[in-house]
Amino acid sequence: MSTEEFLQANEQYAANFNKPDRSLFKNMIIVTCMDPRLNPYEQLGLKFGEAIHIRNAGGSAKEALRSIMVAQHFIGVNGTISIFHHKDCGMSRVTTSQMRDLVKKATPGRDDVAAEVDTIDFHHIVHIEGSVKADVKFLTESPLVLKGTKITGWVYDVDTGKISKVDEAIAVGA
Ligand SMILES: [Zn+2]
Structure with a gap:
């Protein structure tokens, strides 16, 4: 969706808007x-x-x-x-350690990113x-x-x- 498509769709939505009680x-x-x-x-x-x-x-x-x-x-x-x-x-197909590796691979050499992502539990199912x-x-x-x-x-x-x-x-x- 482009910005223009969002704006057009929202214009139609707002035109018929029923504010929820x-x-x-x-x-x-x-x-x-x-x-x-x-x-x-x-x-x-x-x-x-x-x-x-x-x-x-x-x-x-x-x-x-x-x-x-x-x-x-x-x-x-x-x-x-x-x-x-x-x-x-998706969370049954990716583990916390795989998620951490993905983030680290996207930011090579960034020890600050590695240290921060290592604190996050991605709650693998x-x-x-x-x-x-x-x-x-x-x-x-x-x-x-x-x-x-x-x-x-x-x-x-x-x-x-x-x-x-x-x-x-x-x-x-x-
Ligand atoms: Zn899901």
Whole structure:
């Protein structure tokens, strides 16, 4: 998409814009991968404005924690946090050490880059159900998540469009 295409598409969008009513918000947080095949609004029957949607590579709960804290402690969301990982995820095909090597190869001789990227855990997914359960456990046990928050863990199948629930727990909080 060129700048011009963005501007043209947005002009049409804004011409028919329906500002979402704040009352639509269903007090929930969804965490998914950034994979373009994922559209949780469509896949979960949600409307624009009904959920807070956090995206990152793999749908990592650890990486989403900063946004979850803002949603809970600043915005006041206390509803369910649903974690979705998906089949055929890129994060199941690249390990943390491979990711670090890719970044280092792109910046040869830069010790500062190497040192910084070596501190980053890219949250490689070894086993999808296992990674969902580990993320549910992480949020359940995190002292930074509100006590009593319901956490659910799901797998989305990119081949069938179907979701399956693999875990559910209540956060123990601080
Ligand atoms: Zn993915």
